[in-house]
Amino acid sequence: MPEKSQKTRFGMIKERHGKTFENALKQGKMDEQMIGLCSFAAGTKGFYTSSCCSGRIILLEKNGEAKNKNAFHRKWHRTVSARELIEGVEENKGGVLWLKLDPFILHIGCKNIRGANSILEAMKKAGVKRGGIMVAQKDKFLIELQGTETMALPIKENGKQLAEKAFIEKLLEKANPLLEKNYARLRALENEFRKTLK
Amino acid sequence: MPEKSQKTRFGMIKERHGKTFENALKQGKMDEQMIGLCSFAAGTKGFYTSSCCSGRIILLEKNGEAKNKNAFHRKWHRTVSARELIEGVEENKGGVLWLKLDPFILHIGCKNIRGANSILEAMKKAGVKRGGIMVAQKDKFLIELQGTETMALPIKENGKQLAEKAFIEKLLEKANPLLEKNYARLRALENEFRKTLK
Numbered sequence: 001m002p003e004k005s006q007k008t009r010f011g012m013i014k015e016r017h018g019k020t021f022e023n024a025l026k027q028g029k030m031d032e033q034m035i036g037l038c039s040f041a042a043g044t045k046g047f048y049t050s051s052c053c054s055g056r057i058i059l060l061e062k063n064g065e066a067k068n069k070n071a072f073h074r075k076w077h078r079t080v081s082a083r084e085l086i087e088g089v090e091e092n093k094g095g096v097l098w099l100k101l102d103p104f105i106l107h108i109g110c111k112n113i114r115g116a117n118s119i120l121e122a123m124k125k126a127g128v129k130r131g132g133i134m135v136a137q138k139d140k141f142l143i144e145l146q147g148t149e150t151m152a153l154p155i156k157e158n159g160k161q162l163a164e165k166a167f168i169e170k171l172l173e174k175a176n177p178l179l180e181k182n183y184a185r186l187r188a189l190e191n192e193f194r195k196t197l198k
Numbered sequence: 199m200p201e202k203s204q205k206t207r208f209g210m211i212k213e214r215h216g217k218t219f220e221n222a223l224k225q226g227k228m229d230e231q232m233i234g235l236c237s238f239a240a241g242t243k244g245f246y247t248s249s250c251c252s253g254r255i256i257l258l259e260k261n262g263e264a265k266n267k268n269a270f271h272r273k274w275h276r277t278v279s280a281r282e283l284i285e286g287v288e289e290n291k292g293g294v295l296w297l298k299l300d301p302f303i304l305h306i307g308c309k310n311i312r313g314a315n316s317i318l319e320a321m322k323k324a325g326v327k328r329g330g331i332m333v334a335q336k337d338k339f340l341i342e343l344q345g346t347e348t349m350a351l352p353i354k355e356n357g358k359q360l361a362e363k364a365f366i367e368k369l370l371e372k373a374n375p376l377l378e379k380n381y382a383r384l385r386a387l388e389n390e391f392r393k394t395l396k
Contacts, residue, residue, distance in 0.1 A: 096372075113311070113334055120332065132330020132342055134318065136311055144330055153351040154372050162368050163361070170360050174294075174352050 010111040010139045017048040017109065031056075031077045033183050034104070037190040041108060044197050047119075048109050053077075055104040055147060055182040057175055059088045061095040062154075073097060079176040082169045089156060089168060097156035099168070101175045103147025104186045109140065115197075116141040122192035128185060147185055149178040208309040208337045215246040215307065229254075229275045231381050232302070235388040239306060242395050245317075246307050251275075253302040253345060253380040255373055257286045259293040260352075271295060277374040280367045287354060287366060295354035297366070299373045301345025302384045307338065314339040320390035326383060345383055347376040 021038055024030050030038065031054035038049045059074040074088035089097065110116055116133050123131045123145055135142035151171065155163040163171075219236050222228050228236065229252035236247045257272040272286040287295065308314055314331050321329045321343055333340035349369065353361040361369075 116331075117334055120334070130342075130344075132332045133314075133334060134330045136315055136318070136331060136334075144328075146328075150348060150350050152348050153369060163365055167361055167365070171351060 013109065013140060014048040017050050018042050021049065033077065033186055034106075037106070037186070037193060040190065040194055041197070046110050046115050047197050050107040050109060050142070052106040053102065053104060054186060055149070055179055056102050057085075057172075057179060058098075058100050058102065059085075059092065060098045060100055061092060062098060063095040071095075079179055080172060082172055085172055086165060086168065089161070092156055093159050095158070096154050099151070099153055099155045099171065099175075101149060101151035101178055101182075103149045103182050104145075105147075106145045106189075107134075107142060108145065109142050111139055112141060116143055118196055119143045119145075119193075122196050123189065126185065126189040126192040128189055145189070147182045149182040149185075151175050151178065211307065211338060212246040215248050216240050219247065231275070231384055232304075235304070235384070235391060238388065238392055239395070244308050244313050245395050248305040248307060248340070250304040251300065251302060252384060253347070253377055254300050255283075255370075255377060256296075256298050256300065257283075257290065258296045258298055259290060260296060261293040269293070277377055278370060280370055283366065283370055284363060287359070290354055291357050293356075294352050297349070297351055297353050297369065297373075299347060299349035299376055299380075301347045301380050302343075303345075304343045304387075305332075305340060306343065307340045309337055310339060314341055316394055317341045317343075317391075320394050321387065324383065324387040324390040326387055343387070345380045347380040347383075349373050349376065 021042055025035065033054035034052050038052065041047045041049045054077050056075055056077045057080050058072060058076070061071045061073045063069040063071070073092050076084070108119055110119065113136065116136070120131065120143070128145055129148050131143060131145035133141060134144045151174070155161070155168060219240055223233065231252035232250050236250065239245045239247045252275055254273055254275045255278050256270060256274070259269045259271045261267040261269070271290050274282070306317055308317065311334070314334070318329065318341070326343055327346050329341060329343035331339060332342045349372070353359070353366060
């Protein structure tokens with residue numbers, strides 16, 4: 001009996017996350033580059049994904065210390081043109097505007113430490129450097145994996161541009177290839193998962 | 199007998215890391231803000247620290263893709279004056295020079311999953327968002343914890359300054375308080391460790 005109820009607990013968590021993923025997919029809310037990996041996980045017996053982001057270039061408006069006062073002024077899960085970025089910067093009116101390149105972040109769940117270790121092994125093989133088991137409870141193991149390509153700086157404050165247009169364009173010339181590199185790493189991770197997770 | 203040899207394996211790892219820490223301390227190689235936490239861990243029965251950094255402002259010279267071609271042009275484990283930073287930027291001659299604020303990173307080891315979970319709990323209580331168990335083997339659990347305050351951008355390329363001096367100074371005005379915030383978080387983490395780890 002205990003064995004059965006244990007299975008049921010993990011099964012319920014997996015099922016719930018599976019439905020959330022299906023709904024996000026139907027509603028077009030999934031990042032394009034994350035769909036393959038999440039679909040694969042949903043189809044396995046022992047794994048599921050919860051929140052994730054494929055990596056992005058954003059303009060983040062910070063209005064004070066608290067994170068809940070941050071607003072996404074622009075968000076792209078793909079490489080960006082100079083025109084798009086400059087337009088985004090010009091249309092911001094207040095707060096401190098940060099230009100950021102965020103790497104992928106992925107939460108993947110499994111039933112036990114054996115499953116968690118197979119994820120950590122796949123992570124290493126794919127050359128992903130950041131990651132670890134964040135929750136280690138009976139029937140509920142949750143692993144966070146993250147890319148390492150980043151850029152982050154304030155470029156505008158209270159409507160006043162701090163960085164010049166030419167410099168922002170130069171930053172974008174560096175940010176776009178880093179984002180591509182991030183997506184390539186994410187694909188490598190998906191490939192390792194497909195080889196080893198069941 | 200098996201129980202005894204298990205104890206010995208963990209004990210040996212802890213002892214080795216304890217010696218490395220003691221030597222780093224004697225040679226003045228420890229980051230000032232990390233000494234309290236590492237000393238405390240060394241004095242516990244069940245925990246040790248391995249590599250760690252308290253958080254820093256750096257000028258990193260990148261010479262191509264490979265990480266081993268990166269060189270620390272400047273490195274400060276404290277807040278920095280505009281004069282120091284500008285001087286550092288001006289003295290760089292080649293590669294792509296990145297200005298970075300890196301948050302603290304800490305590796306802490308323990309014997310089993312119970313110990314690992316007590317670290318994850320302390321982490322949450324201290325408001326540290328990034329962290330997880332990176333190695334989960336018999337008698338060898340390793341947890342990585344990291345702060346979230348970051349800044350990262352290229353400011354010079356092949357000896358040519360991309361960002362203007364006034365803008366670099368403006369960035370530093372943002373970076374210094376973020377570094378202080380990072381150190382405050384690290385102190386909160388040390389306090390939680392002192393309350394709960396034995």
